[in-house]
Amino acid sequence: NAGVTQTPKFRVLKTGQSMTLLCAQDMNHEYMYWYRQDPGMGLRLIHYSVGEGTTAKGEVPDGYNVSRLKKQNFLLGLESAAPSQTSVYFCASRNRTGGYNQPQHFGDGTRLSIL
C-alpha cells in the first residue's frame, strides 16, 4: 500500500550541481505530475505526463526536465541547480478513468535546498 513514493526526502545541493528526483507509484496510474511548493505561493505545476513516454510543460517548467520511461516512474531532473530552485517538490498521480472527481494522490514531498 505504498501509493506515491518520492526519493529522496531531503537533499542539499550546491549551485551548479545536478540531481534527479524520483517519483514512483504502484497504483497503475496513467497521469503523473510534479509540483513545487514555495512559501506564500501554493503548489505550482512544473511538468506532467499523461502516459508512458509522454511529458508536457506545466506552469513553471524552466530549469527542469522530466522523463517517463516507465509507467510507474516519473523523474524530475535539475541539470544545473540554482538557489531559486530551493523548494519542496511534490509528485502526484491519478487514474485516467473515473472522471474528474478522482483525486490526485500525492507523495510526501522532497525538501531541496540549493546553497
Place this chain on the structure above:
Amino acid sequence: AQTVTQSQPEMSVQEAETVTLSCTYDTSESNYYLFWYKQPPSRQMILVIRQEAYKQQNATENRFSVNFQKAAKSFSLKISDSQLGDTAMYFCAFMKHAAGGSNYKLTFGKGTLLTVNP
C-alpha cells in the same frame, strides 16, 4: 488561464467552533471542478471535498461543507465542530473540464493556514 485566490493567509478557531475559509476563482469556463485539499504538518496533501460546477447542491463530507456560488465564482469551505487535527494548510484548487480528453491539471490557490486552538 484560471486563477484561484485565497484571501486569508492565516486563520484561527477555537476547538468545537465553526470556521469558514474563503476561495474565489476566475475562469471563462462554464464547466469545471473545485476541490479543497488539506496539508497537515506532515506535508501530505489530502483531498477534503470536491464540487462539480454543474451541480447546484453544495457538497458535504461529514464536518466539512462548501458554499458554492457559481455566479460570484466563490467556493468557501466550512468546518464545523473544529478539532485539533484540523490544524493544517488548506488549499483551494480548480480543474477545468476538457471535452474529448483532459490532462486533469489542478490550479491551486496560495493556501490558508488554519490553527485550531484548544
